[in-house]
């Protein structure tokens with residue numbers, strides 16, 4: 001394994017970091033095209049192992065484009081898919097069979113007989129023989145030339161969960177609880193996620209001549225670093241790829257962010273100590289040696305590879321105080337700026353006051369989850385707060401929630417048209433009930449049902465924001481078209497989405513924009529919403545109001561932030577935290593979709609940030625909502 005340079009010395013597998021997932025996907029598509037064409041020229045088949053999930057979607061789009069625009073033919077291609085849920089029919093909306101056809105096979109000229117996907121409908125008693133036959137077919141095809149992989153947060157490849165050995169073969173497996181939780185969104189509730197799957201084994205995968213594992217977004221960063229830098233072990237099946245002679249991880253910047261060369265570069269070579277890197281290093285050291293910053297000694301620095309930082313910016317006493325002050329200055333109870341105060345060391349400017357503040361929420365509940373406490377403060381401190389929910393979020397509403405509301409409306413109507421007015425509402429409710437009754441588990445919702453579910457989320461959003469003090473006329477629902485016309489993993493934002501965003505920005509001319517989703521999985525709703533904002537900001541770059549506008553990022557509910565990356569920390573008292581939790585609980589349709597309710601997670605994350613500030617030697621708050629300033 002001689003591929004590493006100094007900064008990559010901890011990496012036990014080849015890793016290519018691309019700026020974006022699109023760029024990485026295009027690079028892999030080019031590699032596949034070369035393989036396919038070379039084999040065609042030699043009169044031979046190219047055997048490719050394929051993966052499902054959000055991750056390879058961009059790759060498949062690019063291959064379809066190459067087929068349509070560049071004449072890339074798949075007539076000599078044979079494919080073997082990694083895995084499939086067991087116990088769901090092919091027609092199920094979430095079957096991998098359907099996924100592969102919708103994403104790729106229906107759009108290219110691959111012969112149907114050349115496509116192999118594990119069969120999730122094989123009866124339990126026949127699975128063992130079926131799996132052996134799958135292995136035989138792979139061998140007969142000459143083995144896999146190139147295997148494409150995604151990675152689950154448990155470190156699984158295919159559905160080889162922790163505990164899968166390096167010599168495991170194609171078989172029936174039980175899904176891990178984290179994997180089922182991650183799939184809960186697609187299946188509208190964890191309870192609907194199948195418990196079993198058929199998957200190629202780790203050994204089957206390792207037999208491929210070349211392997212490329214793809215990963216995008218910050219949620220994958222930890223598992224990518226572990227899979228690349230820790231010794232191979234069954235607890236993290238992707239780590240076995242280290243033992244393969246030709247395996248590559250192809251990742252975007254966000255997914256690379258936990259690699260030692262990115263997170264702790266001073267441990268693997270000489271670095272230039274920029275202010276932000278010094279801050280990160282000191283925060284890390286304090287956590288690592290479990291000492292508040294003001295107690296760090298020169299020896300602590302030198303023993304942890306930071307002697308040159310001391311030489312440049314020390315001694316420890318001076319450096320400690322400087323970083324202490326920097327982090328101290330991120331804390332503010334005035335997220336819109338403190339009017340009339342000296343703002344030299346405050347995260348936000350004092351003037352103008354009040355500010356026009358725009359809070360963007362990818363789906364209706366993201367705003368209160370990420371910054372419910374801060375929204376309340378901004379309103380209390382007299383700012384003009386407008387909230388815009390970018391998408392309707394209707395895909396996130398379980399059927400039974402819609403049924404409950406429809407029943408309620410029908411009941412009102414049945415109890416006497418005079419009192420209720422009767423009429424169109426109840427007629428709609430009856431239509432919704434009909435649609436729910438006749439809907440198969442395999443299909444998407446008809447447009448009326450989606451609108452109805454959207455209305456439900458609007459009601460919840462208004463209730464949640466009302467409890468934060470925001471008045472109803474300041475709540476906008478953008479219903480961005482990419483979401484209304486799409487479904488999970490198939491979203492595609494376009495000009496109409498950006499136009500909507502630009503129109504809102506120009507109407508409000510905000511001094512502050514709060515948004516989220518910047519380093520998420522690029523096919524997730526928050527990431528697409530952020531990208532739409534980014535494009536709208538690029539289009540309005542020369543508008544006069546932009547000179548006085550700051551963009552703040554709030555944290556997505558699923559992840560912790562290192563305190564060194566926080567530019568503004570808004571503390572909450574125990575009362576304020578419980579008020580925030582009450583606001584979140586108004587999003588009733590979102591409850592019970594997974595173990596660990598959203599409000600518990602949000603509270604837990606805010607308390608984790610507060611604890612990190614405390615352990616660093618700053619004030620001890622109940623909870624903190626963190627923000628980062630975004631720069632183009």
Ligand SMILES: N[C@@H]1[C@@H](O)[C@H](O)[C@@H](COP(=O)(O)O)O[C@@H]1O
Pocket residue numbers: 051052053054055056082083149150151152153157158159179
């Ligand atoms: N069986 C699939 C894996 O093959 C995939 O890699 C993983 C990650 O999915 P995503 O790409 O959506 O993050 O999900 C599932 O568990």
